[in-house]
């Protein structure tokens with residue numbers, strides 16, 4: 001079962017993100033969760049086995065593109081098409097809002113995950129990403 005996560009799911013989501021190796025010292029996962037779960041144009045979707053959170057994806061849009069972050073399936077539940085189901089749910093969330101495109105940024109050191117997106121039919125864009133921290 002996949003559903004949007006709420007404030008009460010925050011600790012389970014952060015624990016899952018740690019287990020999936022998705023956290024970074026320069027990002028506060030608790031604040032990231034709250035902003036996305038409570039924001040008007042974003043959500044955190046969670047996949048459950050019974051009452052246990054075993055996968056999640058953060059999805060949002062800026063009106064032009066949808067983006068997915070913090071996609072992770074607990075290591076004990078991988079290769080069972082849960083990641084695909086979460087991406088399907090993100091795509092549905094974006095399409096329901098009339099947004100025509102969905103994208104994901106894959107870190108340069110996460111080459112293993114590229115095959116996953118390719119299996120889902122995602123194409124590689126010729127784009128360099130610049131950013132600035134505040």
Ligand SMILES: CC(C)(COP(=O)(O)OP(=O)(O)OC[C@H]1O[C@@H](n2cnc3c(N)ncnc32)[C@H](O)[C@@H]1OP(=O)(O)O)[C@@H](O)C(=O)NCCC(=O)NCCS
Nearest residue numbers: 071072073078079080081082083084106112113115116119
């Ligand atoms: C990426 C991740 C979410 C995939 O979850 P998953 O539930 O194991 O993936 P699925 O079982 O849904 O796989 C869907 C398809 O992708 C393929 N696939 C999955 N991982 C793959 C990999 N590392 N390389 C190549 N193909 C892969 C599967 O074989 C499957 O193909 P099929 O539909 O033709 O059988 C999971 O490995 C994960 O949590 N990784 C750590 C966190 C991470 O790196 N997240 C992405 C950040 S950009």
